[in-house]
Amino acid sequence: MNAWHAVSLACLIEEYFIGGVKIEFQYTGVSEAIRSYLEKMSFFKHWEAGIDRNDFSKSLRERMIHIWKVDCSRIQPYIDYVREYYQGNFLVEQDLSPISIVMAEIFNNIQDHSESEVSGYCLIQYAPNKHELQISICDFGVGIPHKINAYRKSMGEKTIRHEKALMESVVKGYSTKSTPQNRGLGLDLVLSNVKATNSSLIIVANKAILKVEMGNNEILHERMEKPFSGTHIHIKMDTTNFEKIEKVVGEEEEFFL
Amino acid sequence: MQVMTTENRKRIKLLSIVKGTYTNSEGSALFKELDKYLRQGQSVTIDFTDCHALSSSFLNSSIGEIFMKYGYNSLKGRIGVVNATKSQKKQIEDYITYLKEEAVGS
Numbered sequence: 378m379n380a381w382h383a384v385s386l387a388c389l390i391e392e393y394f395i396g397g398v399k400i401e402f403q404y405t406g407v408s409e410a411i412r413s414y415l416e417k418m419s420f421f422k423h424w425e426a427g428i429d430r431n432d433f434s435k436s437l438r439e440r441m442i443h444i445w446k447v448d449c450s451r452i453q454p455y456i457d458y459v460r461e462y463y464q465g466n467f468l469v470e471q472d473l474s475p476i477s478i479v480m481a482e483i484f485n486n487i488q489d490h491s492e493s494e495v496s497g498y499c500l501i502q503y504a505p506n507k508h509e510l511q512i513s514i515c516d517f518g519v520g521i522p523h524k525i526n527a528y529r530k531s532m533g534e535k536t537i538r539h540e541k542a543l544m545e546s547v548v549k550g551y552s553t554k555s556t557p558q559n560r561g562l563g564l565d566l567v568l569s570n571v572k573a574t575n576s577s578l579i580i581v582a583n584k585a586i587l588k589v590e591m592g593n594n595e596i597l598h599e600r601m602e603k604p605f606s607g608t609h610i611h612i613k614m615d616t617t618n619f620e621k622i623e624k625v626v627g628e629e630e631e632f633f634l
Numbered sequence: 635m636q637v638m639t640t641e642n643r644k645r646i647k648l649l650s651i652v653k654g655t656y657t658n659s660e661g662s663a664l665f666k667e668l669d670k671y672l673r674q675g676q677s678v679t680i681d682f683t684d685c686h687a688l689s690s691s692f693l694n695s696s697i698g699e700i701f702m703k704y705g706y707n708s709l710k711g712r713i714g715v716v717n718a719t720k721s722q723k724k725q726i727e728d729y730i731t732y733l734k735e736e737a738v739g740s
Binding site: 449452453456457460472473474477478481482484485489549550556558559560562563566620623625628629630631632633634 | 653654656657658660661679682683686687688689690691692694695698701706709710711712713714715716717718719720721723726727729730732736
């Protein structure tokens with residue numbers, strides 16, 4: 378079991394939970410490794426009465442921050458918390474902007490585009506021996522290809538295959554105009570940060586998969602016969618490729634306009 | 635809020651008007667500040683001290699909206715940036731290049 382499984386399982390349980398189903402866990406037959414893994418991210422306690430599922434500022438154990446139900450009003454504190462945690466404990470000298478940017482873009486997409494009743498779930502974990510930081514974020518919304526096809530229909534255009542739609546979604550400037558300011562730069566920014574750090578990315582949405590493998594900037598895609606109702610983005614970042622923290626020295630004004 | 639004046643140029647310390655630089659609402663708050671001074675004919679210096687990363691939503695709702703309202707020619711030399719990291723400067727520069735291309739293409 379890994380972060381990928383944990384966040385998609387969390388979305389499923391949350392869907393039942395908000396539908397009024399009482400959540401109880403039985404541990405019979407669960408391996409000690411899986412139980413321990415889920416305990417560390419506070420998975421079993423997440424649906425207990427009185428728990429704020431959007432809260433993340435709990436005690437930190439090992440190399441994992443608790444699983445978090447994405448709350449778009451807490452994007453800033455969550456990203457700062459993650460950055461400060463890893464900066465303070467493991468990645469002391471690295472500039473963690475790539476992590477902050479990809480999380481912000483994916484959370485903003487959930488808010489602006491997903492229409493996900495469960496919001497989404499996020500899990501971050503770090504393996505220092507592999508210098509690998511994993512970010513897994515899942516929602517049970519309409520899914521990127523469906524969103525793009527709905528937009529195309531509204532513009533009087535033909536719908537396209539899901540894998541083509543998913544490829545379009547990462548093209549700079551491609552926007553479904555879910556918000557008036559939207560310019561279609563979010564997933565392009567995710568992709569450019571993945572490429573710049575030689576990291577890997579996988580996006581699963583509806584009937585399509587988009588992949589960028591570690592150390593290979595080619596964007597691959599494939600079709601799934603069984604659809605996934607939502608969008609799941611999983612990124613493995615090679616932290617050795619992060620830039621060193623840059624100190625701003627002097628105060629020279631620059632003009633970009 | 636910390637706004638310092640040097641003649642006709644106002645200085646806005648970004649983290650004194652927003653908590654962060656990730657969301658549309660934070661971008662809109664910067665847009666309002668920029669607009670307040672620009673429409674009076676003043677210029678603005680944005681101080682990025684202690685800011686970390688910029689999202690596209692933040693840039694769209696701040697710089698992007700200002701660009702749409704005033705246009706490139708009337709903004710030339712009127713919005714400056716200080717205390718930004720190299721990666722933030724690169725991101726702003728790329729973003730403005732994209733806005734200019736978009737404006738030419740539209």
